Amino acid sequence: MSVARRATGWSAALAAALGVTVVLSAGIGPVPVPAETVVKAVLEAVAVPSLAGGELGWRRPFEFSLRESNRAIVMRIRLPRILLGALVGFALSAAGTVMQGFFRNPMADPSIIGVSSGAAVGAVASIVVPAMIPFGLGLEPAAFAGALITAFGVYAIATENGQTPVATLLLAGVAIQTFLGAVTSFLLLHSGESMEQVVYWLMGHLDNAGWGDFVPVAGVPLLPLFVCCCFLLLLAYARDLNVMLLGEEEAAGLGIEVERTKRLLLAVSAVMTGAGVAVSGVIGFVGLIVPHVMRLVVGPDHRILLPTAALAGSAFLVAADTVARSGAQELPVGIVTAAVGAPFFLFLLRKRRVHEL
Secondary structure, three states, X not given: OOHHHHHHHHHHHHHHHHHHHHHHHHHOOOOOOXXXXXXXXXXXXXXXXXXXXXXXXXXXXXXOOOOHHHXXXXXXXXXXXXXXXXXXXXXXXXXXXXXXXXXXXXOOOHHHHOHHHHHHHHHHHHHHOHHHOHHHOOHHHHHHHHHHHHHHHHHHHHOEOOEOOHHHHHHHHHHHHHHHHHHHHHHHHOOHHHHHHHXXXXXXXXXXXXXXXXXXXOOEOOHHHHHHHHHHHHHHOHHHHHHHOOOHHHHHHOOOOHHHHHHHHHHHHHHHHHHHHHHHOOOOXXXXXXXXXXXXXXXXXXXXXXXXXXXXXXXXXXXXXXXXXXOOOOOOHHHHHHHHHHHHHHHHHHHOOOOOO
């Protein structure tokens, strides 16, 4: 079977699984909503162009008799949160897949170059000492800016004479993560009444999601479109990433512009991760466990692995957030992903060889 057919088949199956997960998730909560009602509520929101009286407008082709309370629960409360979770899971898993391929290490994840640590410093600083944040940026823009500044700072530190050795980049990332962790801890000690808000953000959450999360973030309009454009750019370099698994010298010998490809992959992955972390806080294990599991299922070819891991990451985070908000007390989703991801990853360590790609 050709690569294109395999990629299409797996992606279609995972997209269907994601759709089912979204519908079921939207029906789960303190007030249960039947899956049929969820589908009808979503269909009611669909609008198509219409030309009436010589003027272009919009009309809604579907109309059902639904209880207003159910419609409000699905469309105003649950669906924005679910879609944001799907988007964040998509971004973190795609970036994690690239990081694992880039570093040729299945233990790599999007935070390996300090993106999450930088976002944490920006977010915590905006809560504890907002006067230190220039231009009056709010929490999400500050977190996004912190993520990008850290990622590109690590890259600059690791680059010498136009070359960026992967080992140096990894070590620089670890050092910067440790330093920024100390900064975050220092700010946390001085957070005072803001400590609860700071800790909750650091645990990762989606409970403040709303339709406003799908409009400008740090000056970038339409977050879903932004993430999808970054993903398509990564997908365009999937073949190059496959070749780079052989090693940088071999990749250069096969015509790959190694340094330019490394810069692009790192930059796009950092931007995607920064956008996701900025709106959700630090959510661990999504970018680590999902790409690794999908690599075991579909193989290491990034032309197949990238789309399947991204879709699987969306479904995984939606499911994890459903568990997080379904108990007697709502939990930050980061707790659930860590509680599920860590034991499962230890199981894989015992059952599979994961020390090499």
